[in-house]
Amino acid sequence: MTDFNSELIAPKAKKIKKELTIHNDVRVDNYYWLNQREDKDVLEYLNAENDYTNAVLKSTESFQKSLFEEMKSRIKEDDQSVPYKFNGYWYITKFEQGKDYPIYTRKKETLEAKEEILFDCNQMAKGYSYFKIGGFSVSEDNTLVSFSIDTVSRRQYTIKIKNLITGEILDDTIENTTGSSTWASDNKTIFYAKKDEVTLRSDKIFSHKIGEKVEDDRLVFIEEDETFHTYVYKSKSRKYLIIGSSSTQTSEYQILPANNPEGDFKVFQSRERNLEYSIAHYNDSFYIITNKDGATNFKVQKTLETATAKENWVDVIPHREDVLVEDIEIFKNYLVVNERKNGLNHLRIISWDKKEDYYLDFESETYTASIGNNPDFNSNVLRYTFNALTQPSSVIDYNFKTKTKEIKKEQEVLDKSFDKNNYTSERIWATARDGKKIPMSVVYKKGIKLDGTNPLLQYAYGSYGSTIDPYFSTIRLSLLDRGFIYVIAHIRGSEYLGRPWYEDGKLLNKMNTFTDFIDCSKYLIEKKYTSSEHLYAMGGSAGGLLMGAVINLNPKLYKGVIAAVPFVDVVTTMLDDTIPLTTGEYDEWGNPNNKDYYHYMKSYSPYDNVVEKEYPNLLVTTGLHDSQVQYWEPAKWVAKLRELKTDNNLLLLKTDMDAGHGGASGRFEALKEVALEYAFLFYLEGITD
Structure with missing residues (x-):
């Protein structure tokens, strides 16, 4: 070790005795x-x-x-994400040479269409020593986008609304939120979670009608239990708005049809100490990942949307002592399960007609594989990510019908001397x-x-x-x-x-x-x-x-x-x-x-x-x-x-x-x-x- 200057005098904090x-x-x-x-x-x-x-x-x-x-120098500065399609638009995040922040764009129907810039964070960050966009959500008619920003780095986000037709930022400004919001089907109501000013716990869900006063927002739910936090999102099917409440070991969800934003949320399954579950909607049913009945490593169950209490849940994938169920992704024709066995991720493909049930093959001793961004229900393609300690990250599309994989993007290492071998x-x-x-x-x-x-x-x-x-x-x-x-x-x-x-x-x-x-x-x-x-x-x-x-x-x-x-x-x-x-x-x-x-x-x-x-x-x-x-x-x-x-x-x-x-x-x-x-x-x- 190089000797440092021993004459430097380290700061000495004063001592003020306090007994606790x-x-x-x-x-x-x-x-x-x-x-x-x-x-x-x-x-x-x-x-x-x-x-x-x-x-x-x-x-x-x-x-x-x-x-x-x-x-x-190893990082590609002019880079962009693999486009994903959602509700008629292709969404792309890109970075430009010499710029620090992302630019969010979209293109209508085809990748050849004219590019619309949703947010250029390089412009938005000017004048701030810290800037982060917390997330954005586009209305179902594709004309409005709610987004959030944090300029302090205490994760207290301010939600704003942008008109995507005119480019105008509306007057609606909602402070001290978690940063995420979701739209009802009426294209004029958003739901969001607010934080306690002191503890920063997300404890309240509100709905806001565009153009109305924020102070008049409807209080939809208060999470009274201080060990829980609450959040709101929309199901992938876009049929339901969902309020989640969770602590380390317990969860609870409430559901409301997205076309009825004025309605009252209904509890899916009331909270019980040590009962954990998460829900995904498909057709007339919900699929549930849960530890119910001592399923320590979790199992997958399902229930009709008209009978959501736990006594109605039936096994789709029973509990296994040696396999942890981490996540599921639902498609029109397939269920994909992200499992972990002996430390390694496995992606399991199951067709709804039960004719197919198999795992994707990963030939590596130690690696990471996970389900990627798959917002389209009707897709015949699973997008997933794969990388390992010596293998740059790849975004891969797997076609259920042809059983083929297509690498959409492999992380570039801009170093001519780099060789993963x-x-x-x-x-x-x-x-x-x-x-x-x-x-x-x-x-x-x-x-x-x-x-x-x-x-x-x-x-x-x-x-x-x-x-x-x-x-x-x-x-x-x-x-x-x-x-x-x-x-x-x-x-x-x-x-x-x-x-x-x-x-x-x-x-x-x-x-x-x-x-x-x-x-x-x-x-x-x-x-x-x-x-x-x-x-x-x-x-x-x-x-x-x-x-x-x-x-x-x-x-x-x-x-x-x-x-x-x-x-x-x-x-x-x-x-x-x-x-x-x-x-x-x-x-x-x-x-x-x-x-x-x-x-x-x-x-x-x-x-x-x-x-x-x-x-x-x-x-x-x-x-x-x-x-x-x-x-x-x-x-x-x-x-x-x-x-x-x-x-x-x-x-x-x-x-x-x-x-x-x-x-x-x-x-x-x-x-x-x-x-x-x-x-x-x-x-x-x-x-x-």
Whole structure:
């Protein structure tokens, strides 16, 4: 590692003692004061940390710029999506050379028709340091489009309406929404979800008539349960408007014919604790993915639209212990099921006449396949996506009738030296301390000797049942081409090995997530993929919590760690039900107002377990406007680490003063964040170009 200037003085946050007491247990938080976003001292501290990070990594500035240019140069700037057809129009998203934001267009009936520009986000983003279009929805007569924008990065979207005939933006302006909206069949009513101003929980569904005052909008539904959020959309058949309410383990839907926007929604199946289901409409029936009757890995059932309660549901695809049902897509003649078995995706094709039932063939040891955008009911073509660690992403059309595949687009890598055959991927299995086998997806450049000297970046998430599948990344080539091995650890807390894999990594089993990651690291060292002198770890958000827990449990295992927007002050956050997301997370982490959950949570909470000892080199990133993991969690964590750690390793905090949880909004701005992260790793490895 290049020696950094030891004369640089790290910022030192002032200590103001605050005692937090519950269950007769007292926690002292000396940095609680950092949660005042507008406070001058807070902003001064965050800026001082930014200045310190910049000063420490000053020698890498030109390297960061060249890394940015290198990563950017692999990406096709003048690019466009594969067109999809919906309700008489082909929709296309495109990017132009040198521009940061997408342009949304459409063409009537044929791809040879004149192009209509729906939104040029490059024009719309002018004057904003952050800009994101949240989504758009076109009326059924194709004349109006509702769309939403966020210019702060707190995911509080403002909905507006555009007349597609005249190009005029109407006066209708609806603030503080989730960003999505959907049209009734009358072409003049939209339904949308509003957020609570403080917690940002989506808790109300409204309907709005175009041209009428927003304050007169009809309140359609209030989600009273603070552990649930609510949303509204239209069925693929376009026959029903659907309100969904969901928490981590329970769901409920309400339906209303889309041609009756003034009517009352009817509950599909009333909520029951631990009953999860989702619905898709077809002909006179609904198809349901559900865990009813102990179907841990879910099954597919159906019921008539006139009898939607669960006692009427009958099996279409029964539950299987070794297969997780993730998704379905309904076509006029076929049902497509996205299943997961032994960690890998499988696309199953079933004809409604029962004459055909087969799987698409994917010849690869580790890959990702998923159902793509298929809005057309009557199509004889399934669009899906496929990629792998060494295989650029492809959009593929599969024809049900001819059984042929057509690659509509393969991701271009604009690097003449790139050859996917120069890289190798594999899936390996570590044994956890309790005997469970943990899969890992591994990629590296061919020719590397596994002798323990290779730098290795181990990545994982491990929460909410969210699965990080092995995917191709042009950005990652900058690591691989400099000798890094990249590993995704499919630890418990994800659904990589089915729903039980998730259940075994949440609530009072959460510690399995952290020990799985550590046991994967030890296996990689044992098998000489790397060594502790060259092993790096990375995770973001709940994966940042993973990083914090891992370095408390086994700090000497890693040379360096990147914790992006890390959720590290678990107990304090989960006790504060005014913070966005908290109440909806009780089924994931537990409710610390319950004594058992409180003490278990406290046993792994990274912030609460910082003690005087050596920690690895650390780069911590956050965004001032983050609504998911508030900036003060990483800021407090860094302040406490700086106070207590006994080593001379790097401890760097970088706060984006303009962005939130997702980072910068521009297409290429985000690459600057990656360039910083990679420069940190290369700096520690002594790689300078």
